[in-house]
Amino acid sequence: MAAVLAARALRKSYRGKEALVGVDLEVGAGELLGLLGPNGAGKSTLTKIACGLVRPSGGSVEVLGRPAGSPPARAAIGYLAELFRFPGWCSADELLVLHQRLCGSAGGASERAELLELVELSHAAGSRVETMSKGMQQRLGIAQALVGSPRLLLLDEPTSALDPVGRRIVRGLLEELRRRDVAVLLNSHLLSEVELVCDRVAIIADGKLVREGRPADLERPRGVEVETANGVRLFEGAGREEAPEIVARLVAEGERIHRVEVLSSTLEDVYLEAVRGRTG
Amino acid sequence: MARSVTTVIGYALREGLRRRVFLAVLLLSLGFLALYGVGAHFAFRDASGFAEGEAKILDPKAFTGATIFGMAMFTTLFLGSVLAVFLTLGIVRGDAESGLLQPLVVRPIGRTTLLLSRFLAAAGLSAAYVLAVYGGALAITWQAGHWAPDHLLGPALALAFAVAIIAALSLLASTFLSVTAQGIVVFMVYGAGLTAGLLAQIGHAIHSATLHSIGHTASWVLPFEGLYAAALHALISNTSGLTGVVLQLGPFGGSEAASPGLIVWAFIYTAGVLAIAAMAFARRDL
Numbered sequence: 001m002a003a004v005l006a007a008r009a010l011r012k013s014y015r016g017k018e019a020l021v022g023v024d025l026e027v028g029a030g031e032l033l034g035l036l037g038p039n040g041a042g043k044s045t046l047t048k049i050a051c052g053l054v055r056p057s058g059g060s061v062e063v064l065g066r067p068a069g070s071p072p073a074r075a076a077i078g079y080l081a082e083l084f085r086f087p088g089w090c091s092a093d094e095l096l097v098l099h100q101r102l103c104g105s106a107g108g109a110s111e112r113a114e115l116l117e118l119v120e121l122s123h124a125a126g127s128r129v130e131t132m133s134k135g136m137q138q139r140l141g142i143a144q145a146l147v148g149s150p151r152l153l154l155l156d157e158p159t160s161a162l163d164p165v166g167r168r169i170v171r172g173l174l175e176e177l178r179r180r181d182v183a184v185l186l187n188s189h190l191l192s193e194v195e196l197v198c199d200r201v202a203i204i205a206d207g208k209l210v211r212e213g214r215p216a217d218l219e220r221p222r223g224v225e226v227e228t229a230n231g232v233r234l235f236e237g238a239g240r241e242e243a244p245e246i247v248a249r250l251v252a253e254g255e256r257i258h259r260v261e262v263l264s265s266t267l268e269d270v271y272l273e274a275v276r277g278r279t280g
Numbered sequence: 281m282a283r284s285v286t287t288v289i290g291y292a293l294r295e296g297l298r299r300r301v302f303l304a305v306l307l308l309s310l311g312f313l314a315l316y317g318v319g320a321h322f323a324f325r326d327a328s329g330f331a332e333g334e335a336k337i338l339d340p341k342a343f344t345g346a347t348i349f350g351m352a353m354f355t356t357l358f359l360g361s362v363l364a365v366f367l368t369l370g371i372v373r374g375d376a377e378s379g380l381l382q383p384l385v386v387r388p389i390g391r392t393t394l395l396l397s398r399f400l401a402a403a404g405l406s407a408a409y410v411l412a413v414y415g416g417a418l419a420i421t422w423q424a425g426h427w428a429p430d431h432l433l434g435p436a437l438a439l440a441f442a443v444a445i446i447a448a449l450s451l452l453a454s455t456f457l458s459v460t461a462q463g464i465v466v467f468m469v470y471g472a473g474l475t476a477g478l479l480a481q482i483g484h485a486i487h488s489a490t491l492h493s494i495g496h497t498a499s500w501v502l503p504f505e506g507l508y509a510a511a512l513h514a515l516i517s518n519t520s521g522l523t524g525v526v527l528q529l530g531p532f533g534g535s536e537a538a539s540p541g542l543i544v545w546a547f548i549y550t551a552g553v554l555a556i557a558a559m560a561f562a563r564r565d566l
Contacts, residue, residue, distance in 0.1 A: 052386060053385060053386065053566040054565040054566065055565060071388045074387060074388045075388040081379060081383070083379045084383060085379040086380070087295060089294075089295060089299055090294075090298075099383070101283065101284070101287040102284060102287060103388055104283075141383075
């Protein structure tokens with residue numbers, strides 16, 4: 001799978017303080033990569049370098065083979081910042097028109113209508129931004145990021161202001177983007193959300209990439225828990241493969257089995273282990 | 281690129297309209313012109329007998345017209361400068377800190393085009409405003425006292441250019457300073473420029489080479505002041521005799537005409553200020 005986003009030996013320092021230390025990361029077409037890490041770990045810096053808002057101190061970032069921040073790279077991305085604001089006097093439709101013009105999209109009214117429908121804001125096309133709730137503005141921000149059909153979408157905490165219904169809408173949207181072969185880099189603190197939608201997870205701590213892989217591959221077996229007539233027994237370190245053997249042995253010993261559960265570490269366990277309890 | 285420029289200019293215009301900036305400016309400017317009209321009427325009426333006598337040493341109409349119209353130009357420059365500063369307030373650092381700038385900057389338009397488009401919008405609007413108020417004051421002055429300046433177009437263009445320079449300086453300040461600091465710094469620079477101009481005026485009157493040199497240097501360091509002084513001079517450049525001398529020495533008189541060098545320098549200066557602003561913006565992490 002050709003990389004849509006490729007960061008190689010990426011470094012960034014702010015006045016001598018290292019924010020990123022040699023990060024290598026790739027996101028392929030149609031892939032949804034969840035970027036996790038404590039506050040101040042360097043997630044937003046990486047995202048901002050990818051869209052040309054911040055200049056790297058070393059290494060490189062390419063979008064579809066073009067240097068991040070170059071006009072062709074910018075034409076290929078959509079971005080929603082963690083802290084963003086749209087002009088309050090603008091209506092949702094006017095905001096999308098502005099971004100269509102700035103990125104040269106020929107989508108016209110049909111693209112705007114489709115994007116507003118995707119984020120379930122069709123009813124608010126004529127509403128001014130200043131009259132919208134924070135959640136509506138965040139969904140409008142996602143629609144804005146999708147103007148011009150970007151090949152790479154960079155979302156920095158896109159669901160931080162959303163209620164559960166809003167989060168479900170965004171999850172559905174991300175699934176739809178995967179079907180359309182759009183690559184997505186998703187910065188989020190919501191581990192359950194990342195676990196639900198992301199193909200791969202990358203964990204950053206102190207500017208370094210400390211863990212990367214599919215959520216299922218990152219999780220490790222914790223043991224097999226068996227409930228018998230004599231109580232609950234935990235076979236630590238055992239996995240799914242060992243479970244039938246454990247049950248057969250207990251039955252042979254005359255135990256009556258009521259419940260068997262294969263325990264594995266959650267993404268939260270993996271995350272906490274990777275960041276060693278660090279918080280920003 | 282042209283499409284991006286017109287898009288950003290249109291965005292700036294719509295922002296001004298929706299935020300009712302233009303409405304407020306229009307109402308206040310009409311208020312100023314109404315007051316100016318009342319002032320001009322009574323000034324011409326009461327000055328008609330001024331310096332009467334056997335030896336009529338002063339032309340009351342020219343003296344009154346040039347003085348009150350010079351005052352109108354001072355106010356026009358001030359109002360145009362306020363508009364230029366507010367239209368460029370927080371355009372870079374302020375908007376970046378509030379999160380307004382990032383969604384625009386990541387688009388293919390590019391930072392330099394974005395910055396220059398915002399300058400064109402602010403400078404264009406401020407210059408158009410100055411021309412409109414200048415035209416209004418000119419019509420009122422003619423109506424009240426049948427007096428017109430010696431040159432009509434030159435002073436208007438000089439004032440318009442002066443506010444464009446202030447818009448460029450304000451834009452440069454916005455790349456380095458927070459919103460409040462930007463406003464304070466630009467108005468202090470504006471005040472310093474006008475004060476230096478007055479010093480030059482005084483130096484000219486009392487034949488002080490040092491004061492005149494200070495004013496001359498200031499008009500090159502801050503060419504909006506040189507253009508303003510040249511605009512005042514053009515009002516009465518053909519007025520001769522004691523009336524011309526007295527007007528030149530007054531607070532709204534200009535002792536020096538605009539040299540071609542000053543005008544060329546003003547263009548180079550504006551381009552230089554914008555180039556520095558664009559370079560600073562290009563290097564800024566957002």
